[in-house]
Amino acid sequence: MNDSQNRVLIIGLDGATWDVLDPWMRDGTLPHLARLRDKGSWGVLRSTIPPVTAPAWSSFMTGKKPGKHGVFHFIRLFEEEKAGTASQFVSAETLRSPAIWDVLGHHDRMVGLINIPLTYPPRPVNGFMISGLLTPKHAKIFTYPPELSGCLTDYQIDLDRFAGKTPYQDEFDEGSTTPTLEFLGEFRSMLEKRARASLDLIGLRPWDFFMVVFTGPDRLGHYFWNYHAPVNPESDNPELTDGVRRYYIRLDEIVGELVERAGRDTNILVMSDHGMGPVPPKQIHIATWLQQQGWLTARARRAAVPGPDIILARLRIGRDRLGRVMKWVPGLLKSRVVRRTINDRALAVDEQRSMAYSVPIFFNVTGIRLNVKGEAARKAAVQNLERNLSRISDPDTGKQVITEVFPGREYYSGVAAERVPDLIAIADPQYCFKHALGFYSSIVTGRQDVRGPAKHRMEGIFMARGKGIPVRTEPVRSVHLEDIAPTALHLMGLPVPSDMDGRILTEIFSSQYNRSRPVAYEEPRGFWPNPVRPEFSSNAMSAEDEAIIENQLRSLGYLE
Structure with a gap:
C-alpha cells in the first residue's frame, strides 16, 4: 500500500x-x-x-x-x-x-x-x-x-x-x-x-x-x-x-x-x-417519418382482411387519437381482442429494399442504417437525413424535437464499432422514438401508454x-x-x-x-x-x- x-x-x-x-x-x-x-x-x-x-x-x-x-x-x-x-x-x-x-x-x-x-x-x-x-x-x-x-x-x-x-x-x-x-x-x-x-x-x-x-x-x-x-x-x-x-x-x-x-x-x-x-409524454414516429420521406419501404400485408392501419388511414383517424377514445371507454382497454388489434401492425419494414431504416437504441436515441451504394450517394444521404431529421417539430409547440444528429462512427469509433448505425439521432428527453409503422395524426404525438415514473x-x-x-x-x-x-x-x-x-x-x-x-x-x-x-x-x-x-x-x- x-x-x-x-x-x-x-x-x-x-x-x-x-x-x-x-x-x-x-x-x-x-x-x-x-x-x-x-x-x-x-x-x-x-x-x-x-x-x-x-x-x-x-x-x-x-x-x-x-x-x-x-x-x-x-x-x-x-x-x-x-x-x-x-x-x-x-x-x-x-x-x-x-x-x-x-x-x-x-x-x-x-x-x-x-x-x-x-x-x-x-x-x-x-x-x-x-x-x-x-x-x-x-x-x-x-x-x-x-x-x-x-x-x-x-x-x-x-x-x-x-x-x-x-x-x-x-x-x-x-x-x-x-x-x-x-x-x-x-x-x-x-x-x-x-x-x-x-x-x-x-x-x-x-x-x-x-x-x-x-x-x-x-x-x-x-x-x-x-x-x-x-x-x-x-x-x-x-x-x-x-x-x-x-x-x-x-x-x-x-x-x-x-x-x-x-x-x-x-x-x-x-x-x-x-x-x-420523468418519463417522456410524447413520441416521434421515426419509421413512419422515414417512410413518408421516401427512405423506408414497407412489406406488403399478406392477409385477406385489411389491417387496422389501412382502415384508420381511410377514416383519417390516427392510432394516437384512437387510443384516447379507447381510454375514455370504461373497461375497453381490458379487452384482449382490442389490445391485440391496437398492437397489430399492418405494415412491417422491408430492410433489404429500404434506403434507410431506424434501429432502436434507447428511448430517445435511435440509429439509422443506410442501404445506399457509392461514397458520393452515401454522403449525400447522410447530409439529407441530418438536415431533415433536425427539422422534425412538435405540432403542438413548434419546437424542434431532435437535438443531435451525427454519423455513428463519429462517436462509436474503435475495434468494436464494425456494425454501428450510419447515423445517430438523439431526441429531447421529453420525446421517445417509436419504430413501428402505423397511421398517426402526426409524426410527433402524445403517448397513450406512459409506463414508469422515470x-x-x-x-x-x-x-x-x-x-x-x-x-x-x-x-x-x-x-x-x-x-x-x-x-x-x-x-x-x-x-x-x-x-x-x-x-x-x-x-x-x-x-x-x-x-x-x-x-x-x-x-x-x-x-x-x-x-x-x-x-x-x-x-x-x-x-x-x-x-x-x-x-x-x-x-x-x-x-x-
Missing part, C-alpha cells in the same frame, strides 16, 4: 442526478455530500450514448467509449446473431479493453471493488472484488478471491422479489409493482447490507484504490420518482415521500462514514453513471475533493464518464494508458498542482495479470439465471 495522499476512494451513486441532490444538499438534508461539494470541484457528468448502466460503467472503468470497449447496451446491440452464442446479454467477458484496476495491478497498486456493474464473472485483481449488477441470483462465487463469497453471508447484490414486474404499468397490466413502504424498506435493507460490507472491508483490507457503487438512487428513480420531494413537492403519498427522503439521508450518512474511514488525506471522487428524469438522462453528477483540488463555486464543464479513470490514475501519481479516450481533468486542480505533477502517458499494458486476455472464473450462466436477469432488466425499463 502506498502513500495515503495518492489513494483514491470512488463512491458511485448509480442514477444520481443534481435535480434531486442539489436541493437537499442546499437545505441541509445531505450534509456529507454537501461538504464534499463545498470543499472541492463538481459538475455535471455526461454519460455514454445511450445513457444505460452497462455501457456507462464500462466507459468509466476503461476510460474509453463503447466503440473501443464493445459494450453498447445490456444486450449485444450491434452484433449479428451467431450460431452457438452463449448469451444475448453482456457481461465482464464482453469487455474488449482492460479496466482501471488492470492498470493499477501492473503498477502494484491494491484495489477494493464492490458492486460495480458488469464485473461478473469475477476475475483476478490485485486485491478483492465483489461483482455487481448482472450477477446471477444463484451464483455461488461472485467475488475474487473466490473464498470471499463464503464470508459475505448477509450480502445482497440486487432486489429480486419484484424482478418480473414493471413499475407503474397501466392498471390493466397485472405485472405492475405498486410503490409501498414495504418495497422501499427492502431497498433500505439492501443499502444497509452493502454499507456493512463496504465499511468492514475498507478498514480490514489494504488498498490504494477503493470503489463501491450504491444502486439505490437508480432503483428509487425507476420505482419512486414521483416521491422525490425536490422534483415533486406535491406528492400524493407523504409517507412514501418521507421514506425516500430518509433513504437518501441514510445514504448520505454512509458516504460520510466511508470518507472518514478512508482517511483525511485520501482523494475522494463521487460520480453517477447517468441521471434520471427514465435515464445523459446528465449525471461528479464531485472531487483532495490534494491540489481547490474549492470551486461554479461547476466544471465538459466532464465525461471516460474522463474519470485517467483523472483517478493521475491523482495516484500514475501514467495514463495512451489508448484511453478520456482526458485528465486538469482544470479541477490548482496551477501549482499541475506544475508539480505533469501529465504522463504510457503504452497500454493490457489485462492483469495476463496482458493478452483476462482470466475469468468458470461460473457459467444458466438458462434460469438468464431468464431472471432478462425479467429484471425489463422491470427497470432497459429492455422493451
